[in-house]
Amino acid sequence: MSEAVLERPSAGFLPKWRWLSSEHPLPWLLPASALMIVFGIYPLLYALWLSLHKRNPVTRLNVFDPDYNWMKAFGDQRVWDAIATTFLYTGIALVIQLVLGLLIALLLDSDRKGYGVLRALMTLPLVVPPAVTGMMFLLMLDGSFGVLSRSLYAIGLLSPQYPILANSSTALAGVLLADIWQWTPFMVLIMLAGLRSLPKEPFEAAAIDGASSIQAFFKLTLPMMSKVIGIAVLIRGIDLFRVFDYVKVMTDSGPGTATETLTSYSGRIYFNGDFPYASTLSLITLILVIVASTLFMKIFRVKL
């Protein structure tokens, strides 16, 4: 096979455009680096700088007091409650979305007629903005006229006396419904891609050896899908950890603080004007995401 030789296109360029033919990485890294600095690093450093200041609500001056907000956060019971709610929300949503996603993917993993359309339909919930999904579920779970609430009343799972979103013990489940409806298809699509990339030979060999489909699933499919599952869990987990839209739209962290997550709490603080404390809470969210993701990757040996 002959080797293709790429010629440097410098000959046709004016001197000031000469850098377009440069082999030095700098010009090519510059645009992405600039974007990263403006939209990633600068806001992060600014948040860090803000978190080291105490805001005086009367004078509105931010005074340098490096440990004030951090100590306040550690002593704030609402922060601990919000962390617990965030982990609970993330854990429940992740497990349900993963199990449902895998089951639906197994059902849709077929080349029979019509399955392609079904797979395409799975993408529909993903294109709805989360705030709109929140609105839809807010309506459907309304205590008076919500179609979901009424269905739950009809089958006796819920009493009209305790509307799902107005009750502190059920409100989180109501918010989770919206998240699960919207994001299970994401899991389905990733799992489908994984299933479709599996080699056929091990399954054929297992079939010849007389393995049942359940045995094939647990002994072959699951182990071979472990990397895909790991990455899907990681991506969804990070996304779930910073849930805001559904909580804001459906319960505004209530009743009480029953659905208050770290991001919704920092949002509330932000809207009340205490930007340094809101920044501190955002940084705590970031730190927790980094720690949890790193631990997950180490424990489950996920490599990106």
Added chain:
Amino acid sequence: MSFKEHDKKTFIIDTARDFAARRISKRDFLRKTGMAGIGFSAFASGLLGSTRPFRGNLGGNAAYAQTPEEMTKWLKDVGGQFKGSKVRYTSEATPPTVVLNQIKGEFTEATGIEVEIEIVPLEQVLAKATQDVQGQLGTYDVYYLDQSWVATFSQDTVDPVQYTKDKPDLAMPGFDFDDFSKPLVEGLALYDGKWVGIPFDIPIFITMYRKDILEKHGIKPPTNFDEFTAGVKAITEAEKANGIFGTGLQAKSGHYSLECDWTAAVWGHGGSIFGKDKKFAGNDEQAIKGLQWYQEMLKNAPPQSTASTWDGQFQMMHAGQVALVNSWDEFFPGLDADDSKVKGLWEPLRPISSMTGVRAVADAGFGEIPNVGHQGGSILGLSKYSKNVDAAWIFMQWACSKEIMTRCTLLGGFAPMRLSSFEDPRVKAKAVVGPGTTRHLETVKWTIDNVMASEPDMPLWAGFSNNEIPVELGKLLTNQDYGGDAKKCMDNVASLINKAVEDAGLL
């Protein structure tokens, strides 16, 4: 009927109800909700309770759109000097803001000054204004300031009375600051003797009752808390099986609406939010009685009350679910609207009086005025950091002028700020059952003049009233915490608030 004409906030709910009751087909349901999708963002803010309970049906009645010649001349001569400039104003969807947004073209046509009105949920208005003043950015020329934020922003606005004196050449002829209702000026606009802005809207608590239900059960319209409580309990007992409750509440935890309800209950039982020692008094004997009364009312309200803001409370009234309500007067025009199931059935009443008498102003702290007519008004403030302060001042005078404020009332049926608007024959002529009715305004005027209450004027109040108080109340009312013990809950709130007040050096 175009979607714009129909009240956006009830459209989907009504459609869903019609579909559930099989009054419309599935096809119509999908078509209507699809149509509603166009106005989803506006609807969303309403359902989230981030807007005021504005129920007036706006209509472009040409008879009202006659700008007086003198004003037109002033707009052209004086405002015309600033042709090409742009005035930015951010507000929640209060009734006058919605009207102003519709008629701002008249101002631009006469002056050449463009007006950009950014309508966002209440908490976003606060965040945007806070950011603007923190950095002294001048992004907004005019601020919408809720009464609970007036103290916080008092240092960031231009005193309009002083500015009139300083720049007489820009003053609108006949603007007349004395025409503003005095209690509104004192309760809303003044802080430490300075006019922080101009009174702009005044939702206020009155009592409202369903005359048909009360008559059916032989209950007299209540005049005090005891009669109100007895009536509420009797109606719940008799009508609960029919889906009708004695009262409806705006008890959404964590929301300012719950704080408003709580404050009204505390004041009505002789308590106050702060004592004269400037310490939180919401945990004293009278205040706890008020909160316990509210807990009792919750047992007689639709269960969705704990998930409802003012918008949800209005829905309960509009849908015929409740019979006696102590809440915002701005609900009234919507109750008489053509699409209302209870058109003409609600009657306004003066706010129920306290059994123990209200606490004296001198015994409350931070400028709080305890009484039974809780006001939730707002002012328009002229930004000190504005880069177009003169153009913005022209706009503010136009927006708060006699003619425009009266037109806002005529288009929406809500309470005016100006004494002359109350007396306007066009306003009086609309005091009949119908969309945008003004038949409640006599009660509103009496309430403003005699029993108007105001929340504390202090820089931390915006935070307390949107966070600590309604969040902890929410925990209590939904049994998330405190085991139903009102005292335990308010003791915790007291410790949080007293510490913050002390930290801020206000004690």
